[in-house]
Amino acid sequence: MESQNKLLLASAEPEEYSKELEVAVRAVQMACMLCQRVQESLVSNGNDQFQSKDDNSLVTIADWSVQATVSWVLSQSFGSKNVSIVAEKDVRALSKADAGELLEAVVKTVNECLAEAPRFGLKIPVMAFGTTEVLEAISGCNSTRGPTGRFWVLNPVDGTLGFVHGDPYAVVLALIEDGEPVLGVLGCPNYPMKKEWLSFQNGYRRIISKLTQPTPESWDKGCVIYARRGSGKAWMQPLLHREKKFVWPNTGRPIHVSSIDNPSLATFCEAVEKSNSSHSFTSGLAHSVGLRNQPLHVNSMVKYAAIARGDAEIFMKFARAGNKEKIWDHAAGVVIIQEAGGVVTDAGGHPLDFSKGSYLEGLDRGIIACAGVKLHDKIIRAIDASWGSSCL
Structure with missing residues (x-):
């Protein structure tokens, strides 16, 4: 009888990281709503509200607004003393004397988003945010990283060019503990729920979305994908429609990597932008396998x-x-693919190391993500065979 009681108590205990995952999904859903509204306003008013970063990519109002919003949600849920966040965006650009108009737009965007917190099961701030509160929330994402302890990793808008042009981009949040990602959430506002819509250009999808009534499974709503380490599952749910309230667990459904292991039947992802990766080498490699x-x-x-x-x-x-x-460009994706049944390593077959700070130090040549072990092994062998001619 005593053993049965212990078994019942054990089964009633919450699963590891379940609370953190729930809050993270709520935060990313809110952030996606914020991004969609900023994007709609930029499309209608022109896109003059963009700033150039030191690395020449574009930084938008959405970047800073998402960072402030997610930082506040995590701090309210777990206590500011218990939350450490590493985020991509630097608050210094917003603190300059000539950034007043931009900062004002960010404050307005954050307050509009937080006013709808109850729809996501969260409390509204006691008072509306001013510039001080917004800057504090953004600057609070300056965690010291290391091989031990836990911290959150946030990329507010990953793929800013996609955001600008209405193509797929992502709101990315992950939790790292002792150097390993333990949960990840990818919010993909412009990535359709249904695979068959991928063959259509984004501009055409946007036009059709204005003419059709959205449903819980409509492609135009985008999706949120998430997983936690050790669960053996990854999930996908549609973005929350404006008239709906978020309920956890939501209308998520399990997802899994493809079962294709024959290279001649496989499809590989290729970046649209060529500046950050070698298209010629990956294309040649794809052909060789x-x-x-x-x-x-x-x-x-x-x-x-x-x-x-x-x-x-x-x-x-x-x-x-x-x-x-950078770690915020991979942490969430790694745990999601692994729990969905896939494999992610560097080009030497080693796990990615998230314990060395903001960058993936010690990376062997590149990053390989595959739907299964067989495909992964073939890619690794092809890399070894052709690397000498890569000029990378």
């Missing part, structure tokens, strides 16, 4: 989402000389 399908062109961490839910089977990235991979 027998890949014949047209690649799936998509930027940002949406590539991880594509592999996890079976839209493609292979993702390869080989950084150009001088570029280093």
